[in-house]
Amino acid sequence: MTTIRDWIGFWDSPHSIYVNARHIDVHYRDIATAIAGFVPGPKARVLDFGCGEALHSDTVAKVAGTVVLSDAAPSVRRNLSERFAHVPNIVVASPEELKAMPPGSFDLIVANSVVQYLTRDSLDGLLADWRRLLAPDGVLIVADVIPPDVGAVSDLFALLRYAAANGFLIAALVGVVRTALSSYSKLRQQLGIAKYTEAEFRDILATAGFTAERLPGNMEHNPARISFRARPRN
Template sequence: MDDWIDYYDSTHTIYVSKLHRDLHFQIIARDIIGYISSPDATVLDYACGEALSASEVANACGKLILAEPAPGVRGRLIARFAPNTKIRVRSLEDVRKMAEQSIDLVVMNSVVQYMTPAELDSALIVIRRILKPKGKLVLGDILRPEVGMFRDVMALLSFGARHGFLRDALVGLVSTALSDYRHLRSRIGLQRYSEDEITAKLAVAGFSVQRAHTNIGHNRWRMTFIARPPFARG
């Protein structure tokens, strides 16, 4: 995961325009809010990235913890959300030290593909420990083995067409093809899991699992899973 952390901590071109970037985070915030079960909930966004719409999520819960491994991104989060008393920014090391059964909802969106299987296993053990007995983990944007880059391209173009940045999306795809992202993706690859594989991983970590009807974000070719401690309801 370290190479990907360095990439996202750099001046990258993963978003084709400001509109694309802003809409991306707005939609993710909207979808996360849909999983918040109480206005008093403590929510942890694990490896949150820039989280530009985190204030909207914070408005829907009691406390929002933004956990981010990239130090540069983390610094921007601290500066951006310093006035908001409901938001706290933490490192992943801080997450490992959190109190047992202290979090109501953990969201790990568009993160699993950048982790090695061992890194994911370790993270799931930590999350299982800090979740409350009736809490839940939402794993979003899981890449499927049978779905390749072509579907990602089509999802972006469709997103751009719906929201008025199709031309930027086309230009951005060319830029991405020549960028460090493409080289890094080719060299390291992205982790992909079938529904059975991710369910088995979560079960080993002590969760009961169900697949969500829709994925977090705009890419319908990817999967989201809802995981709970055994016997949790609601």
């Protein structure tokens, strides 16, 4: 059995984060709907960074000019390329390929449930990349930032409320036990999860050259976590 040593390796391998097919479908449906709501117009160039399986990105593609899906895990990118081969305005790119794109390539960049898996150096590097890739009037959405006082209990109750509202509560109860015994739990204990207060993350964004505001609600299902809208500072 191969030992998973980092988060990219985890997402690049079979895992049990989603408790069943209903969970993964609803999750990505809601994320796609949220991203579509941020798209500024029908010609907008959109980057979904760290997109995961992105099952419903065709929803975003219907209201945008181009949608670039980027994930560090090679197997995820292969799945995305196959899934959306028939959608002409969806492009799949590696993080390395993004670095080769010209400045101002995107009108909207979304990074949902990404920053908790990054070291501070990696976060600073990505913010610099996103700042370069954004058009001068572009928008960066950073979602699902975890405050220091939000832990496993909050995550558990948020998942159970979400499951109850979307018809997979029994599967979620079983899945909680499975996840606790999974490589995700072990890797989280080993590598940790990055957490930031609202003020800390605002300062990080400001240092990276953005003006930022906290959104009224989190883009993900857990209301205890935070989402930000940021714009390049002139």
